[in-house]
Amino acid sequence: EVQLLESGGGLVQPGGSLTLSCAASGFTFSTYAMTWVRQAPGKGLEWVSTITNSGGHTYYADSVEGRFTISRDNSKNTLYLHMHSLRAEDAAVYYCAKGLGGYGGNCDSWGQGALVAVSS
Amino acid sequence: DIQMTQSPSSLSASVGDRVTLTCRASQTIDIYLNWYQQKLGKAPRLLISAASRLQSGVPSRFSGSGSGTDFTLTISNLQPEDFASYYCQQSYTTSYIFGPGTKLEIK
Numbered sequence: 756e757v758q759l760l761e762s763g764g765g766l767v768q769p770g771g772s773l774t775l776s777c778a779a780s781g782f783t784f785s786t787y788a789m790t791w792v793r794q795a796p797g798k799g800l801e802w803v804s805t806i807t808n809s810g811g812h813t814y815y816a817d818s819v820e821g822r823f824t825i826s827r828d829n830s831k832n833t834l835y836l837h838m839h840s841l842r843a844e845d846a847a848v849y850y851c852a853k854g855l856g857g858y859g860g861n862c863d864s865w866g867q868g869a870l871v872a873v874s875s
Numbered sequence: 876d877i878q879m880t881q882s883p884s885s886l887s888a889s890v891g892d893r894v895t896l897t898c899r900a901s902q903t904i905d906i907y908l909n910w911y912q913q914k915l916g917k918a919p920r921l922l923i924s925a926a927s928r929l930q931s932g933v934p935s936r937f938s939g940s941g942s943g944t945d946f947t948l949t950i951s952n953l954q955p956e957d958f959a960s961y962y963c964q965q966s967y968t969t970s971y972i973f974g975p976g977t978k979l980e981i982k
Contacts, residue, residue, distance in 0.1 A: 790971070792919075800911070800919060800962050802971040814969040817876070850918055860971030861909045861964060863930060865918035 757781040757864040759851045764869030771841050775869050777834040777851030782864075785809070785829040788854030790862050791836045793847035793871075803849070804836065808857035819845075838871070846873045877901050877965055879974035887982040892953045896977045898946040898963035907967035908946045910939055913976075914959045922961075923948065955981075 763775040777789070791803040804825040805814045813825050824837040834851055849869050852862030878901040888894050898908065906926040911919040921930050923939040926946055936951045950957055958981050963974040 792973075799960075799976040800913070800964075800973040802964070802973055805969070805971060814971070816970070852919075855921075855924060859966050860969070861921070861924055861966045862919075863921045863924075865920070867918060 757853060759853060759864060759866035761849065761851050761866045761869035764849065764871050766872045766874065767841050768875050769842060769873055771873075772837070772839045773841065773871060774838065775836040775849055775851075775871070777836075777866055779832045779834065779851075779853070782853065784827075784832040786857060788856065788858050788860070789825075789827060789834045790852045790854060790860045791825060791834075792850045792852055792862070792865075793845075794850070794868075795844070795847040798847075801847070802860060805854070805860040806834070808854075812858070814860070841871075841873045843873050846871055876970050877904065877968055877972060879963060879965055879972050881961075881963060881974040881977050883977060884975065885978040885980060887980050888953055889982045890953055890955060893949065893951045894953060894979065896948045896950075896961055896979075898941075898948070898974050900944045900946075900965055900967075903943045904965045904967035906942050907965055908939075908941065909964045909966060910937075910948045911962045911964065911973075912957075912959050913962065919962065924966075950979075 851866040853864040910923040913919040
């Protein structure tokens with residue numbers, strides 16, 4: 756059974772930094788692309804970033820380009836999202852999701868989400 | 876960048892009804908269109924990929940169609956568990972944008 760467990764969420768001040776982690780199990784992590792999707796309270800889904808299976812290619816939404824960095828450690832079956840210069844509009848539940856294949860941002864398994872709050 | 880729109884934004888229907896949700900891309904995305912279901916407080920669930928490919932475990936009352944810019948998700952014989960929000964997502968380019976969603980409510 757695929758399991759994705761996000762951690763690292765919390766309250767951060769505007770301008771601050773935070774790193775989310777996603778521990779994966781139940782599948783061969785290094786075979787699949789991985790994606791972060793966020794959802795602000797009461798709002799729709801927003802694609803944030805995708806990384807290919809090897810980590811060789813990364814893609815970002817315009818809203819986070821230059822501030823967020825996606826990475827993965829295939830030896831630890833773990834996905835990361837390093838977030839810097841956080842803004843109030845970055846507050847959301849952040850979901851880690853497994854891709855259908857080695858590349859691509861469509862996702863067939865999702866974690867339960869990690870809450871990020873940005874406030875002074 | 877490709878923009879995604881969905882209509883209607885909300886829809887009221889009854890158990891047993893057949894409903895059709897629409898998703899439109901601002902430019903052609905071939906068949907690279909995915910549909911997700913999200914229930915309140917839960918993570919999304921992939922229903923359909925490649926416009927019409929039903930994912931394993933998804934009931935056959937769900938079906939998808941379309942290509943190019945216009946796509947539909949049809950739910951036949953609505954069941955109580957189908958009342959949720961539905962999102963489309965394009966995967967034609969590496970900007971994997973979601974549509975704004977359609978909220979399906981019980982009439």
